[in-house]
Amino acid sequence: MPNSTALFPVVAAALIDDAGRVLVQQRPPGKQMAGLWEFPGGKVEPGESPEAALVRELNEELALTVAAADLYPVTFASQALSGKHLVLLLYACRRWIGTPALLDAVALQWAMPAELRLLPMPPADAPFVATLERL
Numbered sequence: 033m034p035n036s037t038a039l040f041p042v043v044a045a046a047l048i049d050d051a052g053r054v055l056v057q058q059r060p061p062g063k064q065m066a067g068l069w070e071f072p073g074g075k076v077e078p079g080e081s082p083e084a085a086l087v088r089e090l091n092e093e094l095a096l097t098v099a100a101a102d103l104y105p106v107t108f109a110s111q112a113l114s115g116k117h118l119v120l121l122l123y124a125c126r127r128w129i130g131t132p133a134l135l136d137a138v139a140l141q142w143a144m145p146a147e148l149r150l151l152p153m154p155p156a157d158a159p160f161v162a163t164l165e166r167l
């Protein structure tokens with residue numbers, strides 16, 4: 033029997049600066065997983081490519097201008113989440129225009145990949161940290 037669980041596509045970016053630090057943001061109160069630290073990004077809207085969605089989200093959440101060509105697929109997570117099935121695509125990005133602005137999150141911080149282990153993050157993100165440490 034086919035599995036009818038709806039896929040829930042989400043894109044996220046590891047913005048990596050010249051020092052090798054990665055930008056994470058803290059989810060605001062009232063949202064699912066409030067208070068956890070995440071990679072900037074969000075849901076892929078119907079009809080949108082993952083890259084277009086991430087370019088849009090980085091602009092909406094951080095006021096950054098990013099070219100789709102500067103988004104490099106790194107890895108993904110696949111897990112059940114609230115009755116749906118989350119497919120979370122992680123991209124790396126080392127080039128953007130602008131300075132990250134706090135438009136959506138409670139707080140932003142640049143952290144070395146090893147330091148991310150100390151932050152509470154959504155369950156799907158845990159394997160991403162080890163992958164980023166190896167980049």
Ligand SMILES: Nc1nc2c([nH]c(=O)n2[C@H]2C[C@H](O)[C@@H](COP(=O)(O)OP(=O)(O)OP(=O)(O)O)O2)c(=O)[nH]1
Nearest residue numbers: 042043044064065070071072073074075154156157
């Ligand atoms: N952006 C992001 N979302 C993540 C990460 N890890 C993780 O499990 N998620 C989950 C949390 C949410 O269930 C979903 C993203 O939804 P969201 O509510 O942040 O998306 P959005 O920015 O499009 O939000 P909105 O327009 O509905 O306010 O993916 C992550 O590292 N970054």
